[in-house]
Amino acid sequence: MTKDHIHEVVTAALKALTFDASDLHITSPSQESFGDYSTSIALQLAKTEKKNPMDIANQIAKEIEVGDLIEKVEVLKPGFINFWISKSTLSETLNDIDDQYGDSESMSDQNIIVEFSSPNIAKPFTVGHLRSTIIGNSIANLFESQGSSVFRDNHLGDWGTQFGKQIYAIKNFGENIEAKIENAENPVKELVELYIKFHEEAEKNPELDDEARKWFKKLEEGDAEARRLWQECIDWSWKEFDAIYKKLNISFTENDGRGYGESFFEDKMQIVIDELRGKKFMKASKGAELVFFPDDKLPPLMIMKQDGATLYATRDLATDYFRLHHPKYGKNLLIINEVGAEQALYFRQLYEVEKMLGWVSEGQRVHVKHGMYRFKDFKMSTRKGNVIWLSDVLDEAVKRAQTLSKIPVPREISQEIAFGALKWNDLKRSSHLDIVFDWDEILSMQGNSGPYVQYTYVRCKSILAKRHTESAEGVANLPAGRQGIHKINEEETAILRALAKYPEVVHDAAKNYAPNYITTYLYELAQKYNFFYQKHQILKEENEKIRTFRIRLTEAVSHVLKHGLNLLGIQTVEKM
Numbered sequence: 001m002t003k004d005h006i007h008e009v010v011t012a013a014l015k016a017l018t019f020d021a022s023d024l025h026i027t028s029p030s031q032e033s034f035g036d037y038s039t040s041i042a043l044q045l046a047k048t049e050k051k052n053p054m055d056i057a058n059q060i061a062k063e064i065e066v067g068d069l070i071e072k073v074e075v076l077k078p079g080f081i082n083f084w085i086s087k088s089t090l091s092e093t094l095n096d097i098d099d100q101y102g103d104s105e106s107m108s109d110q111n112i113i114v115e116f117s118s119p120n121i122a123k124p125f126t127v128g129h130l131r132s133t134i135i136g137n138s139i140a141n142l143f144e145s146q147g148s149s150v151f152r153d154n155h156l157g158d159w160g161t162q163f164g165k166q167i168y169a170i171k172n173f174g175e176n177i178e179a180k181i182e183n184a185e186n187p188v189k190e191l192v193e194l195y196i197k198f199h200e201e202a203e204k205n206p207e208l209d210d211e212a213r214k215w216f217k218k219l220e221e222g223d224a225e226a227r228r229l230w231q232e233c234i235d236w237s238w239k240e241f242d243a244i245y246k247k248l249n250i251s252f253t254e255n256d257g258r259g260y261g262e263s264f265f266e267d268k269m270q271i272v273i274d275e276l277r278g279k280k281f282m283k284a285s286k287g288a289e290l291v292f293f294p295d296d297k298l299p300p301l302m303i304m305k306q307d308g309a310t311l312y313a314t315r316d317l318a319t320d321y322f323r324l325h326h327p328k329y330g331k332n333l334l335i336i337n338e339v340g341a342e343q344a345l346y347f348r349q350l351y352e353v354e355k356m357l358g359w360v361s362e363g364q365r366v367h368v369k370h371g372m373y374r375f376k377d378f379k380m381s382t383r384k385g386n387v388i389w390l391s392d393v394l395d396e397a398v399k400r401a402q403t404l405s406k407i408p409v410p411r412e413i414s415q416e417i418a419f420g421a422l423k424w425n426d427l428k429r430s431s432h433l434d435i436v437f438d439w440d441e442i443l444s445m446q447g448n449s450g451p452y453v454q455y456t457y458v459r460c461k462s463i464l465a466k467r468h469t470e471s472a473e474g475v476a477n478l479p480a481g482r483q484g485i486h487k488i489n490e491e492e493t494a495i496l497r498a499l500a501k502y503p504e505v506v507h508d509a510a511k512n513y514a515p516n517y518i519t520t521y522l523y524e525l526a527q528k529y530n531f532f533y534q535k536h537q538i539l540k541e542e543n544e545k546i547r548t549f550r551i552r553l554t555e556a557v558s559h560v561l562k563h564g565l566n567l568l569g570i571q572t573v574e575k576m
Helices: 002-016 041-049 053-063 087-096 127-145 162-172 177-183 187-204 207-221 224-248 270-278 312-325 341-356 390-402 411-427 450-466 490-511 516-535 544-567
Strands: 037-039 070-076 080-085 111-115 149-153 282-285 288-291 301-304 333-340 365-370
Touching (some): 002 053, 002 490, 041 053, 041 080, 053 070, 053 080, 087 490, 087 544, 111 127, 127 224, 127 333, 127 390, 127 544, 162 177, 162 207, 162 224, 177 187, 177 224, 187 207, 187 224, 207 224, 224 390, 270 312, 288 341, 312 333, 312 341, 341 365, 411 450, 411 516, 450 516, 490 516, 490 544
Parallel strands (some): 333 365
Antiparallel strands (some): 037 080, 070 080, 282 288
């Protein structure tokens, strides 16, 4: 990466001046007018050297040779050193850009489990589940692009007290309920109606909660009827989940593509419970068993209920024990939970327990938090029945996408445009932020949107398809060095500068679990290319050297747009 070359050049200059180079960091300025790269090393050295930072910055700048790599070095107050990459170096980057440009082996020593989506069985797959599903998928894509071995897990909520409620409702709230659910067009909606009814009835008669707990205890103990109804709920729910995942092009690697749900760890909890008891980390409190943290740094975490039933935490600990001890995941394992921000405290407790047990070291467990979809004045709630079903959002998105084109397009193209809009409008912001649900916002297809970037890709491909003088294999490599480059204009330079930084953006997006780095980059690249397209001829350019360069520039932009969209889980289309 060009950034690495700049780092090497500045390091050499620092050593020549006998300055310490250990804290050197190269960054990209927020404004392009300040160059391609910058460093504040002079400000850091001024503290230890007891010198004026501007004097140190000027010393370093004089040691840096201006030539093939660096076109210009500039020192700005209070001591920043800015660098401009030469146009010949930028142009030569075009020869490196293909479908794999942006991929690297920089994180090839890392094994990673990304746990994402994780909907609850017998509950709706709502628009709220969209966030974890597409953010987690994109994070997995980012790490794969950097050479990591990535395992995609879907930790389905297929165990817990809610199944006691669901089983009780199926058994007591009407005749032939199972047949009705089996024959329903959408079985999950039938299950949700039963779940809502249970909570309505439990408000009138709190004893129903005790009945539900009894059914869940039966389920844990292996009662045949409880197990049968529980499996029915899973099978009914998976039909809907699988259909949604296929539409969104989401897949999982674990447990034959379904992911390891909570129930998989039903018989794997005792070893964790025994270890907690053996190390005296669990203490009894009012009949339950909890982990109390040293110095009360966190609230206690309950592991066993009063009635001996397990909790979500019990199963999560068993899950991580399994992951950390299974040979296929290796020793250098990073586990990422892409889960809502409202569970931040719980995951701090969980990770702290795992550190206390000696299972993991600092940084080996990561909670990527996402904010919630909310209505303007209240929070979505399944038990209250005020949720937006994701299947309804997907259908509405496709309808809106079909109105974008002036000519009829196949439904599959409309679907990719629609889902591109949905994914982009979520991924374009920092994941921890809440989103107020608004149909026009969530399905926006104008401006900073997926369809805008998809359309830019279509424009590039259309230009490339129309060229007649170049071979179908693509434009030949450009001549290296200054002699092979025409006088590159301002718009071309802006695109080249952006293209050169793409591998760095992908690396930083993976390192920071931040797909929004990719959306920001792609939108700005698309803007730069469309501005260039409006101002300059490409295929009709008379100068062959310039025409060849612009076609190659267009081809490079198309490669990067497609690669970046794929990282976001957004498909490109050939026409719009």
